[in-house]
Amino acid sequence: MRSLSFVRLLAKELRELFASRAFWLLLLFVGLLAGHGFITAVGLYAEMSGSGGPAALPQGLNSLDGVLVPTWGAYDLAATLLFPFVAIRVISSEKESGALKLLLQLPGTLVSKVTAKATVLLFAWIISWVPGVVAIVLWRAYGGHVYAPETLNLLLGHLLRGLLSGGLAVAAAAIAESAASAAIITLAFTVGTWALDFVAAGRGGFVQQLASYTPTAALRSFEQGLLRWNAIVVFVLLSCAAFGVAVIWLNTGQSNKSRLLRTLLLLVVMAGAVWLAAGLRASWDLSENRRNSFSAADEATLQGIDQPLKITIFLSPEDPRLTDFEQNVLRKLRRSVSKVEVDYAASSRTGLFEGAEEHYGEIWYELGGQKIVDRSTIEEVVLEQIYKLAGVNAPERSSDDGFPGYPLAAQPKHAAAIFYIFWPLLVIAMWWLSRKV
Amino acid sequence: MLRVQGLNKTFGRRRVLSDVSFSVGTGEVLGLIGPNGAGKTTVLECIAGLLPSDSGRIIYRDRPLSLNRRKEAFFYLPDGILPWAQQTVKWVLTFFEKLYSRTPETLAALTAPLRLEEVARSRVATLSKGERKRVLLALGLLTPHPLLLLDEPFDGLDLRQTRDVMSLLRSESATGRTLFVSIHQLVDAEKVCDRLVLLNDGERVAEGTLSELRAQANLKDGGLEEIFLALT
Numbered sequence: 173m174r175s176l177s178f179v180r181l182l183a184k185e186l187r188e189l190f191a192s193r194a195f196w197l198l199l200l201f202v203g204l205l206a207g208h209g210f211i212t213a214v215g216l217y218a219e220m221s222g223s224g225g226p227a228a229l230p231q232g233l234n235s236l237d238g239v240l241v242p243t244w245g246a247y248d249l250a251a252t253l254l255f256p257f258v259a260i261r262v263i264s265s266e267k268e269s270g271a272l273k274l275l276l277q278l279p280g281t282l283v284s285k286v287t288a289k290a291t292v293l294l295f296a297w298i299i300s301w302v303p304g305v306v307a308i309v310l311w312r313a314y315g316g317h318v319y320a321p322e323t324l325n326l327l328l329g330h331l332l333r334g335l336l337s338g339g340l341a342v343a344a345a346a347i348a349e350s351a352a353s354a355a356i357i358t359l360a361f362t363v364g365t366w367a368l369d370f371v372a373a374g375r376g377g378f379v380q381q382l383a384s385y386t387p388t389a390a391l392r393s394f395e396q397g398l399l400r401w402n403a404i405v406v407f408v409l410l411s412c413a414a415f416g417v418a419v420i421w422l423n424t425g426q427s428n429k430s431r432l433l434r435t436l437l438l439l440v441v442m443a444g445a446v447w448l449a450a451g452l453r454a455s456w457d458l459s460e461n462r463r464n465s466f467s468a469a470d471e472a473t474l475q476g477i478d479q480p481l482k483i484t485i486f487l488s489p490e491d492p493r494l495t496d497f498e499q500n501v502l503r504k505l506r507r508s509v510s511k512v513e514v515d516y517a518a519s520s521r522t523g524l525f526e527g528a529e530e531h532y533g534e535i536w537y538e539l540g541g542q543k544i545v546d547r548s549t550i551e552e553v554v555l556e557q558i559y560k561l562a563g564v565n566a567p568e569r570s571s572d573d574g575f576p577g578y579p580l581a582a583q584p585k586h587a588a589a590i591f592y593i594f595w596p597l598l599v600i601a602m603w604w605l606s607r608k609v
Numbered sequence: 610m611l612r613v614q615g616l617n618k619t620f621g622r623r624r625v626l627s628d629v630s631f632s633v634g635t636g637e638v639l640g641l642i643g644p645n646g647a648g649k650t651t652v653l654e655c656i657a658g659l660l661p662s663d664s665g666r667i668i669y670r671d672r673p674l675s676l677n678r679r680k681e682a683f684f685y686l687p688d689g690i691l692p693w694a695q696q697t698v699k700w701v702l703t704f705f706e707k708l709y710s711r712t713p714e715t716l717a718a719l720t721a722p723l724r725l726e727e728v729a730r731s732r733v734a735t736l737s738k739g740e741r742k743r744v745l746l747a748l749g750l751l752t753p754h755p756l757l758l759l760d761e762p763f764d765g766l767d768l769r770q771t772r773d774v775m776s777l778l779r780s781e782s783a784t785g786r787t788l789f790v791s792i793h794q795l796v797d798a799e800k801v802c803d804r805l806v807l808l809n810d811g812e813r814v815a816e817g818t819l820s821e822l823r824a825q826a827n828l829k830d831g832g833l834e835e836i837f838l839a840l841t
Contacts, residue, residue: 180704180708184704187696187700188693191695191696192695265694266692269690269691270687270689270690270692271690271693273654273659273687273690274687274690274692274748276659277659277680277685278680279709424661425658425659425660425661425676426676427661
């Protein structure tokens with residue numbers, strides 16, 4: 173009986189979704205955005221694959237960076253600016269029409285009612301992926317290479333991104349009186365996470381750790397082919413917390429004080445769970461070119477170092493050398509060495525006025541009471557220094573890294589017609605049909 | 610069947626309900642009457658558990674009823690709502706019919722007297738005020754709860770429709786179902802209710818049958834209007 177009620181609630185939510193213009197507008201615009209991203213990316217990929225550029229460039233090309241991430245970037249934009257409106261409508265339309273008063277009295281718990289809404293939102297998000305999946309199919313049809321593990325990892329990142337985005341919007345709609353207020357709360361949260369990303373860059377410590385779980389930062393690791401267990405758990409926990417807040421605030425029979433206290437309690441419990449989850453270190457490098465890992469020989473050698481490694485970096489957050497060092501070395505070191513402590517020691521944000529400071533540009537490595545200083549951000553040089561400190565010999569590295577690169581000078585045939593003409597017509601036809609049923 | 614004891618409610622500094630108490634007997638039609646702003650809707654929403662009360666007890670069949678269990682005991686039909694506006698009337702009615710495992714015959718028995726066949730294919734958003742009210746009444750009557758709380762069930766209905774709905778409510782009551790209705794039109798309340806609770810400025814002024822209220826107001830004859838004016 174309960175499951176039957178849930179199915180009926182699910183069917184109701186589905187009908188309401190199809191009756192929502194916000195949903196059809198999401199489908200319409202996400203197709204155009206993904207199409208534009210795909211056509212531009214394929215064109216650039218072809219240019220880089222052609223003759224005339226540096227010879228090494230085509231050999232380093234891969235579909236993930238070249239085509240898939242730019243195309244699916246449309247979904248990051250959609251999760252920020254379009255999908256929240258679909259999610260807000262799921263709650264606000266019933267609040268504003270008074271239907272919520274009936275819904276709250278229908279069979280089933282409030283948790284099951286919000287679960288039905290969350291399920292339908294997830295369905296809506298996955299339906300909106302059709303243009304992105306069509307882009308992958310087209311890319312394969314052009315002869316492009318697609319590496320399944322890193323592609324599926326990218327899709328998982330966008331799935332979790334959508335879930336979190338939907339959860340936050342539903343929570344905002346449950347708290348706010350109107351859809352407009354809910355939209356402002358949701359966008360303010362997004363802008364806040366962008367600010368946190370900016371502030372935390374190169375800062376280290378708690379702020380940087382916190383910023384690594386903002387939607388944009390967490391999605392970035394999926395875009396780089398890295399599957400982080402802690403990112404998945406934190407995404408899911410935050411999404412559950414957001415839907416939990418919605419359950420608390422939709423219970424209109426409770427006083428505001430009671431709902432506020434329950435919300436605070438939930439947030440405290442969830443903050444503890446997130447803190448614990450952040451400690452999960454397991455991660456898998458699913459990228460075909462193993463960009464998140466050192467060579468197997470280096471990884472084996474580094475894993476043998478059991479003493480804590482302290483790195484002090486005298487580079488400011490906006491110094492491109494710090495970005496290089498983060499992406500080429502630190503990201504891999506954190507995965508390979510069990511205890512790495514990083515101290516960002518530069519005192520200014522830009523580094524423009526730190527020329528006089530004698531340490532600026534230096535990177536200090538400390539292991540087992542010994543220190544060594546260097547200025548290089550090149551992987552091989554850094555590893556040499558660490559091996560020297562640890563007193564181990566550098567392993568033999570193979571000259572062939574195993575990644576052949578996948579240059580492809582293809583033109584995005586039929587893509588414009590599919591994304592700019594066929595898809596909008598299909599969405600409009602489906603919307604029209606849904607109104608007839 | 611239902612006893613409301615010492616119900617109090619304030620919005621900010623404004624006291625909306627002040628120590629409201631009354632009882633509803635099984636199978637009766639109890640009217641909650643009072644002018645606009647008297648607190649009728651607030652009483653219904655506090656009882657239904659959709660609005661928190663500051664204090665007070667709801668006792669159902671001699672046991673205090675917790676907030677979580679109220680929707681099992683009774684169903685509250687609000688006034689002036691527009692549920693699932695983009696759906697057709699037929700779908701909304703069928704949704705309730707299936708959700709509460711009612712038979713198609715039950716639904717058919719409601720659609721005829723409420724004249725809903727002619728609007729079955731229309732979207733809820735396109736209905737007139739009276740049509741919306743009839744759809745809402747059908748939703749309420751489709752629920753299986755032994756006690757139904759109705760907020761202004763005649764609001765928006767014309768004379769003929771009001772008579773039809775009154776007849777429908779009376780026949781529903783005859784099946785043993787209890788109805789607690791808020792009505793601001795005293796003439797309608799007089800016709801349909803077995804007993805009445807008079808509410809004014811958030812306070813219960815009187816409770817009883819028409820003749821009991823007349824006695825409380827020291828009137829030998831006269832309708833509810835005269836009684837209400839005498840008591841407030």
